[in-house]
Amino acid sequence: MEVLEEAGLPAGVLNYIPGSGAEVGDYLVDHPRTRFISFTGSRDVGIRIYERAAKVHPGQIWLKRVIAEMGGKDAIVVDKEADLELAAQSIVASAFGFSGQKCSACSRAIIVEDVYDQVLSRVVELTKQLNVGDPAEQATFMGPVIDQNAYNKIMEYIEIGKQEGRLMTGGEGDDAKGFFIQPTVFADVDPNARIMQEEIFGPVVAFAKARDFDHALEIANNTEYGLTGAVISRNRANLEKARHEFHVGNLYFNRGCTGAIVGYQPFGGFNMSGTDSKAGGPDYLILHMQAKTVSEMF
Missing domain, CATH: 3.40.309.10 (Aldehyde Dehydrogenase; Chain A, domain 2)
Known part of the structure; x- marks a missing residue:
């Protein structure tokens, strides 16, 4: 991303960008080189991210994946x-x-x-x-x-x-x-x-x-x-x-x-509480990966 390159960081390497979500959130979500978004926060912001991530921008060749852990009552x-x-x-x-x-x-x-x-x-x-x-x-x-x-x-x-x-x-x-x-x-x-x-x-x-x-x-x-x-x-x-x-x-x-104890009680909810991605569970890592099947005939 340009913001990373301007900061002297190689593209694709992001540790932390200072600034409020209102300042950097939309930019990061919308950017065509953003591939995966993991969010924890409010219902309204989670909905906004989910909506914006669904839009394909010029130069974007993938569908963005979103994990959202939002609010609760x-x-x-x-x-x-x-x-x-x-x-x-x-x-x-x-x-x-x-x-x-x-x-x-x-x-x-x-x-x-x-x-x-x-x-x-x-x-x-x-x-x-x-x-x-x-x-x-x-x-x-x-x-x-x-x-x-x-x-x-x-x-x-x-x-x-x-x-x-x-x-x-x-x-x-x-x-x-x-x-x-x-x-x-x-x-x-x-x-x-x-x-x-x-x-x-x-x-x-x-x-x-x-x-x-x-x-x-x-x-x-x-x-x-x-x-x-x-x-x-x-x-x-x-x-x-x-x-x-x-x-x-x-x-x-x-x-x-x-x-909830990580590794023992995988955590996440559904409805407006998020995507029920179950952080701390055995399937959570897979959500951050892309599967590839390779076959070879002899």
Whole structure:
């Protein structure tokens, strides 16, 4: 590419080009010598890349291959036959680890009504115990979010959440010396509410009540995303039902919905969560290669 040659790098060798995605993204995606694109980021940017990569430019003699790992609106479903302490611990860890800045973070807790109040109460209790502050300190559970733009976006969603649900804890931010947001829990949120549908990418979790387990799965699938999800249940029949009917790329039973282990839990989702390319799996390397068959007759 010209940009590489101007930087003194041989064409085809790219380690890192500084600059925002808005500055260099379209150029790199559109260039006729770009052959493969591996992207991790938001839904909207992923869609833009997928669309632009499909166009063949003058001098381009191949179809560009795209791997896209986009957003998520991940849910933990809690059955009435569940270890409720495990459920609460899983929701808190998955929602607020890394300040909720993970595409796999739990941003929806869908609880069968029989145990809704108990799980909600325990999650609020555990959340209030979390320390927010300097991540270099051993006692700190949650540090700041990444920058001012992220802080502003998350705080805007918290304001939306105050209109859509019942604020149970958190809801406050402080950007005087960093971008700190208190872990936030909203209760009694409609499954179609914005904070139940749109990726926030911050320490905010919304609780929704389900009539029964089938209704809980219906709510869990009521999103355009399909990245991760978890089910907390002692009912084997319900776990098997979820195995087939909970439509996410990474599904976990009786644990949180984050923390896939590379090589053990290949990671990737479908629908608007991406191309389900399963990073860390045995087939992932093949996606970066071009197959060639050679035959010889003697």
